[in-house]
Amino acid sequence: MDQFTLNLIVVGASFALYFGIAFWARAGSTSEFYAASQGVPPVMNGMATAADWMSAASFISMAGLIAFGGYNNSVFLMGWTGGYVLLALLLAPYLRKFGKFTVPEFVGDRFYSTSARMVAVICLLVISITYVIGQMVGVGVTFARFLEVSTTTGLLIGSAVVFAYAVFGGMKGITYTQVAQYVVLIIAYTIPALFISLQLTGNFLPQLGLIGGYAPSSTPDDFFLHKLDQVVTELGFAAYTADTPNMFNMFLVTMSLMIGTAGLPHVIIRFFTVPKVSDARSSAGWALVFIALLYTVAPAVGSMARLNITTTFWPGAIEGSAFDKPALSVEEINTNPELSWILNWQKTGLLVFEDKNGDGLIQYFNEKPALAAANKALADANKALAEAPADADKAALEAKVTEAKAALDAALADPANGLNGKSLAEQGLVGNELTTVNNDIMVLANPEIAKLPGWVIALVAAGALAAALSTAAGLLLAISSAISHDLIKGALKPDISEKGELLWARISMAFAIVLATWLGLDPPGFAAQVVALAFGLAAATIFPVLMMGIFSTRVTKEGAIAGMLVGLITTSVYIFLYLGWFFVPGTNMFPNTPDAHFLGISPAAFGPIGALLNFAVAYIVSGMTKAPPQDVQDLIQSIRVPKGAGAAQAH
């Protein structure tokens, strides 16, 4: 059976499973639609939360980010798990005790103000809509690669699938589908990891393989991480375990991801579905158990895939130094069936090689900045010459090309830009010949690089789709409940019947799917940038307002509104200054480079600063305004104790 048929069967079977579950668990009331009747067992809710939380970014991109970023990108590992500690300790039990359906509803009741509720709705919509775009793009890319359709077609199929089960199933259908999706995605992620860890380190568990010995080596105490560091530094890359260039920024990014995680509405509402307050606490723990199964494996997947791909191009590196044997030849790529994945991925543009010096070998290494700049200058000069109109001054353009060529030759002859202790010119090299290695390759092509059987590859496709679809469904639910429950029932039409509200919940979800699909058709680069915005805003708006609502009796509605607005505005403006106003390319006021960042703070690291400003403004304004009324004081006292939480309903 060929790979395409196998992919189709495995992905088709997983979709049939999701539809079956959604039909069995379809929602009949608003309570079922918004919170699955608060009858989901904590372990199962933990599993659903894990699938809800682990998105296309976690499944497809994170291992690659860690593989190439090394220690510095540990921020994702700590940030996206540490947030659950904050959820369990600071938010989940109290919000479950509050016992209603949405995050803005809590803000509205605690801060006795419809305006506060509407500001929370705005923050929620900005966060969730930006986040859902990334998921839709992930669905499109995965379909395009594994089912051989265009990205646009893939996106449309994905939207139709989400539409089918999310609109009818509501929270109840989504929850049980997410449980199935979790099982699919975790199997798909760990099976290749177990095989590869065994191959490379002799350890079955990737967590132990990461800190274990390197199996192909003849010396027993040669560690896997030592081998990886040796190979990549030989080729001019930074060591995998190298320290961070900016500790302060790393600290802030980690903090931003942690409090951003705790402030994401689609994650918070999952804790409204469990029967009791004590279940909300343990459910956060179970969620982290299921998330940790993927997150503790991810650094092993990333680092091992990186070593595998590097030794594929430098076979000498398996036993000794990369330069002990010649680099991989083009002929080998074209004829060896075990390497056919290189040509397959070359077609997608995620992995691109080019024999620049014509020696029939593909030399993969890191170009030093001076050399990379010289190469780019020559390419630019050639391009200007080729594109020049007929009446242009050809002589001047040709002179520029000659000048750039001379500069490149000088850079190639400079031993400072060399490799293996010699200048590139001496070795007949002109530059790195594996010109593109996309981060996502590390997971998507991982089974092929490690020569695993075809059904494992099909499973990875199903897993990537499960990760993207489950997160998209959770986000769409958060969006639709904010519109139907907070905006329509809470403000515009309070006397709406339950049946009418349920209809509106479904209409607004359908609308959200159409909007997300339409935005997902935009260039994918857009999605990568907006994730920083989603986390930054969740950290600077939702998290502080919820925390103050629970832990302070003194913060007033004026304080909460002012705080949220300050967090929202400062964080988005800081991000827009570096990434462009509303992400329109070219409208950024400063270049997005470490030198230009204010105090070295990157846009992705601004969340905690926005949160601090939110807290400060809220306390100052609250101090100047009248304390919250008695019934709000009673509400705060009541959410602080578990006793008296709404009884669980039969499920």
Next chain:
Amino acid sequence: MADKTSSNAYWAANIRVITISMVIWFVCSFGLGIILRPALSGISIGGADLGFWFAQNGSIYVFLVLIFAYAAKMNKLDKEHGVQE
């Protein structure tokens, strides 16, 4: 709701548990994983140093134990103060 003094004592105990847990949360991630990494670079663990391992694996294990320990401690506190469900 339980009477005022009892619920005040419960809340104070709750804050104490949260504070201790937050210190552990901070030390295992931001402390050992980031700030103290250069100072602890002498301690090696399987081909890397202690701080590197905490940043990539160790802190996650600590988070897990921490949440379950917190949940168990709070269930005990709920009963002691008579505010359990």
